[in-house]
Amino acid sequence: MSTVKQSRISYDHIATNFQEVHPGLSNREAIEEANRCLYCYDAPCITACPTGIDIPTFIKKIASGNVKGSATTIMTANPIGASCSRVCPTEELCEGACVLNHSTKPIMIGNLQRYATDWAMKNDQILFKAGKKNGTSVAIIGGGPAGLSAARELGILGYDVTIFEAAEHAGGLNTYGIVSFRLPKEVSFWEVKQVESVDVTIKTNTKVGVDISVREILDNYDIVILAIGMSSVPNLGIEGEDLQGVYDAIEFVKQTKTHPITDEFLGKKIVVIGAGNTAIDGATCSVRLGAENVKILYRRSLEEMTAYDFEYEFAKQDGVEFRWLTAPLRIIGDDHGNVRAIECIKMELTEAGEDGRRKPIPVKGSEFVLEVDAVIKAIGQSRYVSLIDEMNLEHDGGVVKINENTYQTSNKKVFACGDVIFGKGQGEAMVVSAAQQGKKTAYAIHQMFTKTANETA
Amino acid sequence: MADLRINLAGIQSPNPFWLASAPPTNSGYQVQRAFEAGWGGAVWKTLGEPILNVSSRFAAVSFNGQRVAGFNNIELITDRPLEVNLKEIAETKKKFPNHTIIASLMVEPKQEKWHEIVKKVEAIGVDGLELNFGCPHGMAERGMGSASGQVPELVEKQTYWVKEVAKTPVIVKLTPNITDITVTAEAATRGGADAISMINTINSLAGVDIDTWNTIPHVAGKGAHGGYCGPAVKPIALNMVGECARNPHINVPISGIGGISSWRDTVEFLLMGATGVQVCTAAMHHGFRIVEDMIEGLNNYLDDKGIASVMDIVGKSVPKYSDWGNLDLNYKIVARINNDICINCNKCHIACEDTSHQCIDMLKAANGESILQVREEDCVGCNLCSIVCPVDGAIDMVELPNELPPMTWNERQAALGTMACDADIIKR
Numbered sequence: 035m036s037t038v039k040q041s042r043i044s045y046d047h048i049a050t051n052f053q054e055v056h057p058g059l060s061n062r063e064a065i066e067e068a069n070r071c072l073y074c075y076d077a078p079c080i081t082a083c084p085t086g087i088d089i090p091t092f093i094k095k096i097a098s099g100n101v102k103g104s105a106t107t108i109m110t111a112n113p114i115g116a117s118c119s120r121v122c123p124t125e126e127l128c129e130g131a132c133v134l135n136h137s138t139k140p141i142m143i144g145n146l147q148r149y150a151t152d153w154a155m156k157n158d159q160i161l162f163k164a165g166k167k168n169g170t171s172v173a174i175i176g177g178g179p180a181g182l183s184a185a186r187e188l189g190i191l192g193y194d195v196t197i198f199e200a201a202e203h204a205g206g207l208n209t210y211g212i213v214s215f216r217l218p219k220e221v222s223f224w225e226v227k228q229v230e231s232v233d234v235t236i237k238t239n240t241k242v243g244v245d246i247s248v249r250e251i252l253d254n255y256d257i258v259i260l261a262i263g264m265s266s267v268p269n270l271g272i273e274g275e276d277l278q279g280v281y282d283a284i285e286f287v288k289q290t291k292t293h294p295i296t297d298e299f300l301g302k303k304i305v306v307i308g309a310g311n312t313a314i315d316g317a318t319c320s321v322r323l324g325a326e327n328v329k330i331l332y333r334r335s336l337e338e339m340t341a342y343d344f345e346y347e348f349a350k351q352d353g354v355e356f357r358w359l360t361a362p363l364r365i366i367g368d369d370h371g372n373v374r375a376i377e378c379i380k381m382e383l384t385e386a387g388e389d390g391r392r393k394p395i396p397v398k399g400s401e402f403v404l405e406v407d408a409v410i411k412a413i414g415q416s417r418y419v420s421l422i423d424e425m426n427l428e429h430d431g432g433v434v435k436i437n438e439n440t441y442q443t444s445n446k447k448v449f450a451c452g453d454v455i456f457g458k459g460q461g462e463a464m465v466v467s468a469a470q471q472g473k474k475t476a477y478a479i480h481q482m483f484t485k486t487a488n489e490t491a
Numbered sequence: 492m493a494d495l496r497i498n499l500a501g502i503q504s505p506n507p508f509w510l511a512s513a514p515p516t517n518s519g520y521q522v523q524r525a526f527e528a529g530w531g532g533a534v535w536k537t538l539g540e541p542i543l544n545v546s547s548r549f550a551a552v553s554f555n556g557q558r559v560a561g562f563n564n565i566e567l568i569t570d571r572p573l574e575v576n577l578k579e580i581a582e583t584k585k586k587f588p589n590h591t592i593i594a595s596l597m598v599e600p601k602q603e604k605w606h607e608i609v610k611k612v613e614a615i616g617v618d619g620l621e622l623n624f625g626c627p628h629g630m631a632e633r634g635m636g637s638a639s640g641q642v643p644e645l646v647e648k649q650t651y652w653v654k655e656v657a658k659t660p661v662i663v664k665l666t667p668n669i670t671d672i673t674v675t676a677e678a679a680t681r682g683g684a685d686a687i688s689m690i691n692t693i694n695s696l697a698g699v700d701i702d703t704w705n706t707i708p709h710v711a712g713k714g715a716h717g718g719y720c721g722p723a724v725k726p727i728a729l730n731m732v733g734e735c736a737r738n739p740h741i742n743v744p745i746s747g748i749g750g751i752s753s754w755r756d757t758v759e760f761l762l763m764g765a766t767g768v769q770v771c772t773a774a775m776h777h778g779f780r781i782v783e784d785m786i787e788g789l790n791n792y793l794d795d796k797g798i799a800s801v802m803d804i805v806g807k808s809v810p811k812y813s814d815w816g817n818l819d820l821n822y823k824i825v826a827r828i829n830n831d832i833c834i835n836c837n838k839c840h841i842a843c844e845d846t847s848h849q850c851i852d853m854l855k856a857a858n859g860e861s862i863l864q865v866r867e868e869d870c871v872g873c874n875l876c877s878i879v880c881p882v883d884g885a886i887d888m889v890e891l892p893n894e895l896p897p898m899t900w901n902e903r904q905a906a907l908g909t910m911a912c913d914a915d916i917i918k919r
Contacts, residue, residue: 069556072881075841076853097555133834137882 042352043321049295051322052214055348059142064149068097071141074133079143082131084462084470085112089128093146105154106161108147113186113473114179114225116151117208118466119144120217123342127466155224164233165192170483173198173255175242175421178206179465180452181261182229183472189232191480197234198251200241202292204229206263207465210288213315215322219291248424252447257479260425260434260443260450261472264415270307274365275411279373283308283316283412290319299323302407305376306330307362309339313412314349320410321352328354329404333361333381333394359383359394363401365409375405418454433457440482441475451475493793494800495786497531499744499766500660500685502619504591506531507757507789507801508782511748511769512595512621512664514566515779519579523586528779529786532591534769535580537568537623538612539597539635544570547708550697552723561723562772563697565708565715567629568597573611581615593662596653597623597630600639605652619659621746622650622684624675625666625691627718637666637691643678650682660685662746665731667693667724672731673738680743687735688746688769690728692718721772725750729763733812736764752781754788761801762808816901823891824872826851830862832885839863839876839886847875867891 044050059067071093079089088107095104108115124130124144132140154161170193174181177199185195203209205222230236240246242262251258267282269275283306304320306313309332320328330349332339335358339346350356359381366375380400383392417432428435428444434454436442441449451471455461461471495506509532510516510525517536525533544566552561569576584592594612598604609620623630624640631638639645646663653661663679665672667690676687694716698707706714728749735741747765751757752773760768773781789801798804828839828851840863843851850869856862865876877886898906 065556072836072838074835075837077837078835133836136834 043324045300045324048297048300048322048324051324052290052295054218055215056145058152059145059149064096064146067142067146068093070134071097072133078131078133079128079141082127083111084127084464084466085115085118085473086470087111087115087128087147089143089147092150093141093143096146096150101150101153102157102159102161104150105159108150109154109161109228112466112469113183113229114208114222114465114469115147116155116221116225117179117212117217118469119147119151120221121208121212122464122466123344125344126342151221155221160231161228162186162190162232164231165190167194168192168483170194170257171196171255172257172259172479173251174259174261175251176206176261176263176452176454177201177204177226177236177238178261178263178452178468179208180263180454180468180472180475181206181259182225183469184259184261184449184451184476185234185472186229186232187473187476188479189229189234191476193257193479195234196255197229197236198240198242198246199236199238200244202238204236204238210291211284211312211315213287213319214291215318216315243421243424248421252425256447258448259475259479260422260427260448260454261452261468262418262421263453264456265418266416267312267411267413268416270362270411270413272362272364274367274373274376277365277367277373278371279408280365281316281408281410283312283410284415286410287312287315287319290323295323297324299325299408301326303327303405304329304408304410305362305404305406306410306412308332308412308414309334309341309356310412310414311341311345312415313410314341314345314354316410316412317349317354318352320408321354328352329357330354331357331360331362331376331378333359334392335359335383338391361394361396362409366403373407373409375403376409377401377403415453422454430458433460436460440478441471442478449475449479493790493798494802495531495790495793496800497767497802499746500619500662502532502591502593502660502686504531504767505589506786507761507767508532508785509534509591509593509746509767509769510774510779511771512537512593512623513771513775514564515771515774517569518571519583522579522583522592525774525779525782526583526587526590529782530590530779532593532618532767534593534595534621535576535617537595537597537626538573538576538608539568539630541570541572542567542629545710547710550708550717551721552697559721559772559776561695561697561719562721562775563695563708563717563719564692565628565710565717568595568623568626573608577611577615580612580617584616591618593617593619593621595621595623595664597626597635600634600645600649602652602655605649606656609653609656613658617659619662619685620653620657621662621664621688622653623664623691624649625664625689627666627668627692627694628716637668640664640666640675640691641669643675646675647678647682650679650684654683662686662688664691664748665689666691667727667731667749673734673741676735676738676741680741684743686744686746686766687741688748689731689735690724690749692720693724693727695719720750721776722750722752725752725756729759732760732765733763733809736806736809737812752776754785754792757785757789758792758804761804762806763812764806764809766802766805814901816904817899819897819899820903821893821895821898823893824888825867825870825891826865826872826874826876827867827887827889828863828865828876829885829887830856830864832882833863834882834885835861835863836881837863838879838881842875842879847871847873851876 092104092107128143129140174197177197204226208222306317363377368374380397381394419432434450452468512534522533548566550563551559554560594617626636630636663684744766747760748769840851850866
């Protein structure tokens with residue numbers, strides 16, 4: 035076992051493995067780094083940020099000691115800026131655009147953003163005020179990044195906003211779907227509190243279509259925003275999926291954020307199917323639960339992997355093994371109905387097809403069996419198709435169709451943003467993009483009512 | 492290996508690096524440590540009637556995280572009896588016979604007081620004397636330090652009294668808290684000074700605590716002005732050295748003081764007419780060990796330039812320092828941006844656009860890349876863009892061919908043959 039792994043993972047106090055991995059910048063580090071920022075004019079980092087945070091300004095404010103102002107600059111542009119400081123692929127966004135990439139090294143924008151928002155969080159700051167009520171009501175279905183972002187902007191603009199959230203807490207992916215050691219749920223809760231502070235009502239444990247009818251919402255609100263994200267991991271469609279020890283990665287991560295950490299994975303062998311960011315989360319969670327060996331199986335290769343580079347690096351440092359070009363054939367159980375092994379087959383890639391992606395095909399006779407104790411499925415997410423159908427919105431396999439300028443769906447009073455519009459060549463998968471879509475949806479709604487653009491950010 | 496020895500008004504020193512009269516030269520222990528580290532000389536902390544000091548004495552100014560950009564103190568001259576200091580000076584001189592020890596002196600402006608202290612100090616063997624006419628706080632309120640240094644007659648008279656009995660060279664240390672330092676410098680030379688040193692510290696208040704509203708520093712809730720030094724004062728000191736060096740009535744060597752932190756600063760002071768330098772703040776910030784790089788850096792500089800002795804560069808920039816009226820009005824430089832080096836921070840654009848002459852355009856090149864371009868016909872050659880540019884080589888200030896013969900303001904006025912108050916007509 036490498037020393038790196040020894041220092042990262044505790045097998046005696048498993049719960050400590052779920053504390054945030056990076057401690058955040060100290061005051062000294064933050065000020066030194068902030069002073070290193072050139073304070074560019076018309077800075078490329080701003081353009082590279084999907085929410086257009088005025089990055090040089092927030093960094094300058096850290097340097098001057100105006101940390102509250104810094105947090106306000108960040109959160110004005112991005113209502114979930116505290117979460118984004120932790121989960122954004124910054125090297126592909128702001129930091130990738132930093133002009134210092136060419137001369138020294140880019141400014142740690144993500145870490146500085148976290149420093150400022152952490153300060154606001156620790157000091158219980160409320161950064162925004164509700165606008166004067168304009169008499170228009172908006173129902174937002176889904177309290178995740180997109181829904182919260184739309185709600186915050188609409189609240190500031192004076193709309194009467196109600197969020198309907200199926201889960202116990204709002205925050206969506208940030209609260210439940212991203213591992214604690216990257217994004218503690220308290221961060222997400224603070225962002226939810228900021229949204230509530232602009233007079234947004236959040237009805238939790240309220241599943242639309244179950245606890246409240248679609249009709250009721252459509253009838254009682256002037257505007258409806260659909261921001262329901264995506265659903266559970268779909269089935270692999272292979273034998274043995276109902277065995278004990280087969281997990282849905284999203285549900286698996288959610289357990290670690292909502293229930294006490296247990297030692298049931300201690301010393302176990304785990305495989306994760308898929309190679310997106312959720313697969314990495316499933317794998318690194320397993321390592322942190324004390325698993326002896328964790329493998330990620332992916333039917334394509336490193337090149338096609340959708341996980342961010344920094345997530346991949348993180349998993350490798352956690353000792354996660356990657357088995358490229360490997361597809362599961364069946365999950366094998368023991369006499370008690372528990373997972374015992376998984377049979378796989380090696381794949382090879384064809385030439386790129388019409389969609390530009392190379393297709394994996396099985397290599398004949400390459401089957402092999404891996405002894406495992408658990409299988410975590412992370413091959414993407416299914417859609418809430420029935421709710422979309424019930425709302426009678428046009429969609430393409432659960433991807434709601436929108437006017438890309440206004441985020442309006444086929445029903446003029448219903449708007450949609452976030453993962454529910456992602457896919458089939460539409461939208462973006464990043465949390466930060468969902469936040470921006472939420473803002474833009476709010477502005478589109480406001481424009482519809484005022485006929486003039488009125489961005490607050 | 493260049494010859495780093497200097498001779499300042501007959502005072503020999505193994506190198507031009509002296510510690511200034513200040514906290515670092517308060518005791519034999521300190522000065523001996525300094526000599527071991529390589530300092531060529533030390534001006535002992537000012538001797539006089541031992542005083543009482545206050546507690547909470549220093550404060551510094553940080554700029555964008557850079558500590559000690561400027562330094563402020565309200566400490567006074569030595570707080571130790573004269574006999575103790577003299578004993579330690581003698582011991583130190585015995586251990587380090589080739590190093591330079593200068594005694595800094597300050598007494599009441601009375602002839603007998605000066606005679607008495609000069610005799611006592613020279614009796615134990617020092618290489619020279621420095622008269623402290625500069626200390627801006629505390630002692631000034633008692634009629635000493637800058638209180639006498641601001642009055643040319645007192646400078647002249649006291650220098651004269653010292654020279655009546657002094658056997659070693661006399662350096663007069665001048666205060667910058669005066670409108671024209673050449674006036675007191677001239678007074679010192681009239682009094683017979685063998686050399687002058689400058690600058691002493693500048694009246695200053697380091698800051699105000701925005702939470703307690705106290706001064707920084709404060710003594711039990713009260714503050715008083717101190718003396719400012721450190722890197723921030725270097726340009727002020729350099730000008731004063733230059734002004735004295737180029738003044739035809741001031742023909743004595745200059746010991747340069749004020750914000751000198753490196754061999755580069757030292758070279759600048761020497762070029763501008765100083766024969767040696769005195770350092771305090773940099774040593775207080777980092778310790779005596781900084782002199783090792785100062786010596787090596789200066790030596791490498793001289794070797795690279797093929798200059799045999801450090802004395803050969805003294806004053807070499809003085810002829811280049813003049814009055815504004817002697818500058819060529821027809822000289823023209825413009826900024827040129829090298830877009831292959833430029834990192835597109837756009838700081839030059841916004842600086843020029845908001846605060847200078849609006850001549851840097853943000854454009855898109857044919858290939859779609861952002862570029863910055865100077866409209867040379869509108870550029871006045873102010874240098875601001877190249878000053879704010881964070882990347883070396885991205886902006887060059889380029890000399891344009893002179894279409895007109897050189898013409899200074901003074902020449903122009905003379906040519907016009909008119910009175911200086913005539914309107915200055917500019918054709919555009």
